[in-house]
Amino acid sequence: MFEKRIVIDCRGHLLGRLAATIAKELLAGQHIVAVRTEGIVISGPLARNKLKFLSFLKKHVNTNPRRGPFHFRAPSKMLWRAVRGMLPHKTARGAAALAHLKVFEGVPPPFDKVKRVVVPQALRALQLSPYRRVTILGDLAEHVGWKYSTVVSKLEDKRKIRAAASYQRKKALAKLRKQAAKNVSDKVKTQSALLQGYGYLHQ
Numbered sequence: 001m002f003e004k005r006i007v008i009d010c011r012g013h014l015l016g017r018l019a020a021t022i023a024k025e026l027l028a029g030q031h032i033v034a035v036r037t038e039g040i041v042i043s044g045p046l047a048r049n050k051l052k053f054l055s056f057l058k059k060h061v062n063t064n065p066r067r068g069p070f071h072f073r074a075p076s077k078m079l080w081r082a083v084r085g086m087l088p089h090k091t092a093r094g095a096a097a098l099a100h101l102k103v104f105e106g107v108p109p110p111f112d113k114v115k116r117v118v119v120p121q122a123l124r125a126l127q128l129s130p131y132r133r134v135t136i137l138g139d140l141a142e143h144v145g146w147k148y149s150t151v152v153s154k155l156e157d158k159r160k161i162r163a164a165a166s167y168q169r170k171k172a173l174a175k176l177r178k179q180a181a182k183n184v185s186d187k188v189k190t191q192s193a194l195l196q197g198y199g200y201l202h203q
Contacts, residue, residue, distance in 0.1 A: 005031040009107075009116040011039030015082055015137065017122035023086035026097040033102045035111055037076040038138030038152060041124045045133040046140065053144050073145040075137040076103035105138075105152045112159055 006025070010018060018040065022032055042049055061067040072081055080103045088094035104111070120126060124134065142149045185192070195201040 003030070005033060007033045007035060007111050007114050007116045009036050009118055010034050010079065011036045012124050013040055013119060013122045014124055014127060015040050015042050015079065017127065018119055019079060019082035019086055021119050021122055022101065023083050023097075026083070026087065026100050027093070029097075029100075031100045033104070033111055034076070034079060035104050035107045035116065036156075037079050037103055038105045038136070038141070038149065040075060040079060040137040041128075042135045042137060042140070043128060043132060044135060046135045046143070049135040049140055050143050053140060057144070073141055074105065074148070075141045075146070076105050078137060078141065079103050105148070106156050107159055112163065 008018075008022070018034075022034065025032060057071050059069060072078055080101065083101060084098055087097055089098050107116075128134070138146075138149055138152075192201055
């Protein structure tokens with residue numbers, strides 16, 4: 001699915017499956033932007049996933065914890081780390097592939113005006129039983145030290161209001177264009193027939 005750049009809306013995707021698909025595309029040379037990472041899903045209840053993450057937080061260099069491993073609290077960096085684990089990031093090829101990935105909470109400009117796609121093989125609705133308990137990555141991040149969930153949700157609310165207004169304007173313009181084409185259809189009937197004969201105009 002090679003394109004110049006793919007913007008993935010991560011909301012409702014399973015973390016591991018999404019990371020695996022992104023890693024494979026990055027190695028093929030694709031540039032990928034992942035937005036709304038706070039809406040990613042992990043299977044299992046919040047309490048269990050929180051215990052797993054708190055156990056992970058205890059893992060560090062005993063003599064000097066500043067040497068790592070580093071425990072990212074932001075949902076975007078959690079996805080980035082999961083993808084990094086699926087890439088040979090210590091080789092030149094893997095490092096170049098990882099450099100082609102951008103991750104964000106929310107949908108910052110200019111990606112709010114770009115077509116966003118989903119990954120069907122990673123969607124929770126298609127891959128997980130509806131009765132299975134799940135954890136939202138943003139909720140887990142908030143429990144383990146991420147401080148920006150309220151800021152991101154406020155910005156997202158503002159973006160959705162702007163997007164709704166933009167969509168209404170687009171609909172109104174489309175309606176006017178359709179009416180204008182209908183108004184002049186009789187006047188340009190011969191030209192339309194000629195263009196249609198050459199395959200430039202489709203009904």
